[in-house]
Amino acid sequence: MSTIIPFEDDDSFEIALKGRKKGISGTGKAGTRKSFLKTMMRLVDANKSSNVRKQSGRNSFISDTPRNAQRVVVKARVVKNSGPFSKGSIRNHVSYISRDAVKNHNEVSPIIYSETGITTKENLEETVREFESDRHHFRFIISPENAHDLNLTEYTKALVKQMELDLDTKLTFIAVNHYNTDNLHVHLIVRGVDDSGKNLVIKRDYISNGFRFRASQIATKTLGLRTEREIRNGITSEVKKTRFTQIDRDLLAKIKVEKCIDLRKPIENGFSEFKRNVQIQRLRFLKTMQLSREIKPGIWKLNEECEKTLRELGLRNDIIKTMHEQLKNERITEHIIFDPADSHQRNITGVVIEKGLSNELYDEKYLIVSATDNRAYYVPLSKYSETPAFEARPGSIVTVSVKRGESQQRIADENILEIASRNNGIYNRELHLKSINTHRLPQGVTPENYVENHLKRIEALEKRGVVERAENGWSVPENLKEKIIGIAHESGGKNNFVQVKLESMQDMHHQKVANAPTWLDREMSEGRLPRPDALQSSFCSEMDRAKSERLQKLHAMGLAEKTHDCIRIKPDYHEHLYKRQMEQAAKDLSSRFGKPARINPGETFSGACKGIHHLPSGPHVIVKRGNEFVIVPHQRGMERMNQIRLEMPRTQDTQYPELKFASLDTSKERDLGR
Structure with missing residues (x-):
């Protein structure tokens, strides 16, 4: 291996040329x-x-x-x-x-x-x-x-x-x-x-x-x-690549100067002539892809979408390669890219085979999902796709759907509209900052951060012609929402994004033996029973085997009964399993949070949110008061609340009900930060 020193003003070193012994010191002519x-x-x-x-x-x-x-x-x-x-x-x-x-x-x-x-x-x-x-x-x-x-x-x-x-x-x-x-x-x-x-x-x-x-x-x-050979080999290797290359970059530079690519005249310089010939070869290859055309002998033009198309093809090739690597042991012949811009894209449910970064510099993530329709999907994620603390991981069961782009922006848009309505239709930064209730901001977000995101949104709306710049802010129309929805429809789905719902953090191996309600139970209780004779993907086959084993487990627990042709889950299975799950969870968490609280019908319990705990039946929130705590099913936004007040319904007399929320310390999600 080579030993390397920084490039300073020291000339007392020797360098081995490529092909000889590697390192700073070496021998050669x-x-x-x-x-x-x-x-x-x-x-x-x-x-x-x-x-x-x-x-x-x-x-x-x-x-x-x-x-x-x-x-x-x-x-x-x-x-x-x-x-x-x-x-x-x-x-x-x-x-x-x-x-x-x-x-x-x-x-x-x-x-x-x-x-x-x-x-x-x-x-x-x-x-x-x-x-x-x-x-x-x-x-x-x-x-x-x-x-x-x-x-x-x-x-x-x-x-x-x-x-x-x-x-x-x-x-x-x-x-x-x-x-x-x-x-x-x-x-x-x-x-x-x-x-x-x-x-x-x-x-x-x-x-x-x-x-x-x-x-x-x-x-x-x-x-x-x-060497000259290495340089030439590196350039010629790009001639027939279906991705954006350095040759394409050089061709585009010529267009900026000359409006077209003139390659008629041979060049006396040997390397420059070599590059000219390579560029001609590349243009001929692009012509087969309808990305270039020769308008006169030796004079070429590139398709306006050339760079965009080649970059998309390069990305697609990378995706296909990634899918083949991750699915080499799967019995799946159809590999599909989940496209949120496709109006016909259907929701899918399946197991996460792989989670990684498609762009390591920008932390852009993807999932590979083996779905219940016997297909494998590459799912590109945006920063809005997953809810913090509910991120999928390999083995998780997820449902992937398309979320309309304008839905994600609705909270900020309503805030902008409300601030403007109090100021004769004008929105500005100072007014918004003054109106913020810091106690209602999401945890870790400052008023300046919060308003900055609204400014980015309104600047984006200005670029689209929805709002207009005014002397001390932006003029916001009363029909802001309608205009935004109209733009979203005109965009043809370009603003849509993928949304991932975490169905179960547990993989099927743990689900089939769990002493708690699981996603498998939910599937079978809704009529999706195992189909052992069907020709299926590895995931679907594994899922059906897990369902069959789960039925046997439920039968042994007394929560399913055999008939002459199958095993049927009893209607009250969920209540029994949920009680067992919560008893075990209370024992497991008592060493960290104190004594499990018992709440009688009609009583309330107020405490601080101490975190999210993923149980087999789904995510739960730990609410602690003094030396006591309770565990309740998660509802959206709970993890951001400092205090939660819970009420036991009078109609229930069990120790582990799904508690009803009497109130949170924030009225509506859209009011966060006001």
Whole structure:
């Protein structure tokens, strides 16, 4: 493996060219090494003359990567630690990038490291807390083309060291090497605070260009310049790819300058002529896809939707590959992408086979669901798809449906309309801030965060022509809701999103033996009994076996009876199982929350919400008062309440009823924050 040093002003090093022994030191022809060193020294001199160190990445960075330098793909993002969806963001991201699945095949655990050296997931807690307290942090995904030839840990440390020199500050970071894909890469998270405790601000051109230049520079210093053959092979490999490529990017750049692509004249320069021929080959391939056309011999035009189509095809290819990898042991022939924009998309119910990130930089998630219709679905999730604390996991049973886009915005729209109605049809930030009751805000949300989200919404409505900018705010029409619904219909479903309902956190193995009501019980009580002779997917076959075993379990418990041709569940099965579940839950939770309270018919119990507990029958909320507690079925919004008042219905005399809510400390969800 290679040993890497930061790219400083030290010229006392040797570099092995690719194909020879890897590392900073190596052997080779003296003339070749001298030639390469001269090239690299010119880069150093160029950087000195451009005053990179003094200007720093915070201010500016402009430098071109040589054509034969090592290629490194860098993706970067600045993440603010504020807003309703930011809570736990950095913690969840660190947890995901450091999961066991990313480790190298010969490693016991993932390679996690920071400025203090190699560390473990357990030792990251203090660092993560520091990140959470900052205004923002930076995320990078670094993918060298020849990552297999690099010691990724040493490479990343050298890159961070160079970044510190450019930014003129020490950096706190977390890095994890990922070996679980064909393209080895590193996740790097940099704290948004400099060594003086101030917010670290890095200019866009350094993040966009300078960091990538440094990544390529250090890889080149370690592995040597790419050969002409490697460069040409890399370019020609993209000619027939059904995704957006660097060749396409170059073609689009030509169009911006010349309005069309003129490739008639041969070019004397050898490499430029090679690129011209490659571009002609690519255009001919795109023509077979109806994405380009030759308007005159040698003169081409691209379809206006060319880039969009190629990016969508690339994404689709990635999805198909992911589904094949995750479903290789499933007896499913039909793989479908769940599309919320499709007006004919039906709801599906099934088991979660896999949950992952489709975009690791932006934490965009997906599910793969094996459904009861014997099909497998790729389900893209938005930030609205799952309810916090009710997120699905592999093995969970879920129902996936389409939610109309305008429904998600209705709460903010009603708030905007109400503020405007009190101010002659004008909405503005100051009025909204004054009207907020901080005791009714969702936990962890400040008034400024809350209003900021409304401002984003009204600015989006302004772009669509629904509201108009006024001198001191926005003019809001009285028929705001109708206008929004009209736009949603015109959009053809583009604003729709996926909604995931968690039917059961338990997998079927645990459900079939549970001493509690389960999703399987609910399915069978509604008439969906096992069909052992049907030709089905692995999931459906497993589900039917689980139903059959569950029926036998219920029969042994006295909650189902045999007839001449089947076993039938007794009508009162749920009441008996629910009582057993709650008795066991009270015992399990008493060591943490105190004594289970007994509430008689007609009595009330008021207490603080202490969290959500997922039981086999569904989610329940723990309400605690002093040294007593009760467990009640969850209702939407309960987890955000500081105090909950419960009332035992007079018609029930059991110890474990499904309690009726007398009141919450918030009247309606849409009033949150007012």
